[in-house]
Amino acid sequence: MKKVTWDVQYTSVPPVIKYCKKCSKKMEFVCSNKFRVNAERKYLDIWLIYKCSECNTTWNMTIYSRINPSSISKAMLEGFHSNSKELAEKYARNIDVIGKNGVEVGIPDYKIVGQNIDFKEKVELHINTICASKIKIGTIIRQKLEISQSVFEKLISNGSIKGLREEDLKKSKLEKENILIIDICL
Ligand SMILES: [Zn+2]
Structure with a gap:
């Protein structure tokens, strides 16, 4: 992976x-x-x-x-x-x-630094930050992958994107370390 x-x-x-x-x-x-x-x-x-x-x-x-x-x-x-x-x-x-x-x-201004995901293979995605904040994990993923909320929700419901701790990715907020598994079969 x-x-x-x-x-x-x-x-x-x-x-x-x-x-x-x-x-x-x-x-x-x-x-x-x-x-x-x-x-x-x-x-x-x-x-x-x-x-x-x-x-x-x-x-x-x-x-x-x-x-x-x-x-x-x-x-x-x-x-x-x-x-x-x-x-x-x-x-x-x-x-x-x-x-x-x-x-x-409130939510601070931020930027997301890291390589893009090409969806050709299964990816273990680590999202790191210096301290937890109220930014939703879902917002980070949508912004970086440039997908809509409805596409994001579809990917969650069909298991293509899931949190390693089985957390609810529609609600979960950014922690210091977040690990997701992304496996999108196109
Ligand atoms: Zn005022």
């Missing part, structure tokens, strides 16, 4: 999905890569600032709330003050922090 590997590379951090008062509906809020640091007496509050993709309304995601300044390193504090991109991306990808703020994680 031929082994093919695709690498899903994120080209942005995920947006968050939350209600925007100005737009009056749930919107994507995009990370601004900027922090807001508020030092009050003995306490420190740190937020990461997001902006509504439609109207630019800002929303502050709590990173630290009322912490003792000595509990974080000087280098890290400097990173917050200087809007370190690396630090912003780290928190924008932190599912726990996003969850604690009561908002949903």
Whole structure:
């Protein structure tokens, strides 16, 4: 069986999905890569600032709330003050922090890197990425193979595409490692 590997590379951090008062509906809020640091007496509050993709309304995601300044390193504090991109991306990808703020994680921009499948032989397809996301496996496959949703569903129902763990490929989301068997008899 031929082994093919695709690498899903994120080209942005995920947006968050939350209600925007100005737009009056749930919107994507995009990370601004900027922090807001508020030092009050003995306490420190740190937020990461997001902006509504439609109207630019800002929303502050709590990173630290009322912490003792000595509990974080000087280098890290400097990173917050200087809007370190690396630090912003780290928190924008932190599912726990996003969850604690009561908002949903959106889908980041991404590209799929890897060789095409020619359907002449059975293929063990490995789809890898640096961290799990809400992108559906089905979307990755449809985009890379350039097939429609109905064709994709047909290939699943007749067993031409299946997950190694027998997962439901119509619903399953991208994990760090995903293995599929593709066997299309033309
Ligand atoms: Zn808005």
